[in-house]
Amino acid sequence: MTKQLFAVMATGLALMAATPALAQQGGSTVTAATVQGPILSFSVNEEVRSRPDQASVGAGVTTTAPTAVEAMRANAAAMDKLIAAAKARGIKPADIQTSGINLSPQYDYSNQGNGQPPRFIGYQVSNTVRATTGKIDDIGPLLDALVAAGGTNIEGPWFGMKDADAQLVGARGAAIKAAEAKAADYARLAGYRGAELVSISEGGSFGGPQPPMPYGRGLMAAEAKATPVEPGQVANTLTLSFQYRLVK
Known part of the structure; x- marks a missing residue:
């Protein structure tokens, strides 16, 4: 120097x-x-x-009916099947948590160009739960089971550490x-x-939590193979x- x-x-x-x-x-x-x-x-x-030692996935269903009561009842029945499917894959009740319920009216706006008001067509309900598991290798089969049980809204997975x-x-x-x-x-x-x-x-x-991986029905293989999920690593x-x- x-x-x-x-x-x-x-x-x-x-x-x-x-x-x-x-x-x-x-x-x-x-x-x-x-x-x-x-x-x-x-x-x-x-x-x-x-390598992460736990993961969470979000799953839900969306239903539409002429009245709010009917939409809620149909959604509740569909969600019961979805939650049962998660439990059947070994998810404990304490690790299943409702993350959002939304009820909203639905309108058809296709006639607005002719000066007509929107046409009311019913009510839509969306309900989503988040399931957490320490079985990282079971995430793919879990996602497939939730879709097979009627899940239409799938999110995740999110990977993390139990004791970071x-x-x-x-x-x-x-x-x-x-x-x-x-x-x-x-x-x-x-x-x-x-x-x-x-x-x-x-x-x-x-x-x-790490950014979720894209998922949808289109990812399920025709020969019913489990959806591949790679956990990679999480950064602390x-x-x-x-x-x-x-x-x-």
Whole structure:
């Protein structure tokens, strides 16, 4: 490193000690100092990718009838078959949850071009449940069973981890080691003897649901093979924010 660079860094630190100015470079921040020394703030990210150990799928039915009562009754009967199919595939009742029910009037707008008002044609009901399972290899057959039971609205699957935080135990240690090395490097470059840890805070994304895979009746093979589903891996991201005090 040239003498000119050391001179620039020394000048910057001197200015920060004298004023409450803020200097930032490469995602790291050195704030104006207390009498003990300037504070260095930065974040370290660690990502752990793992095969998911649970998945959720959404399934529902849509029914239409002349009256709201008839539409609701028809939908309830269809949903009973759908829920029974999920239970038959080993889904526990506690892992089946209604995610949405919608009742709305339906109109025919095809005659509006002739100045006619919309024609009322009945009521439509949509009901959807979400089923969660730890049997990743059974997702394809589960989807097929829900469609065979009358499911017309299929969503998912969404993959995740039951205990995402446990996947990050090693990542925390790696992040702390990386932070120590980074702080020591800043201290050396700025002409300080070392850096003392002031605070740590944690954030991140822990095994959240992954984007659902497209699914529909058209994916079912003519020879009744189970729908192929590949779980891949889910990402668990840990973000640790650090503050170090540079010391002479």
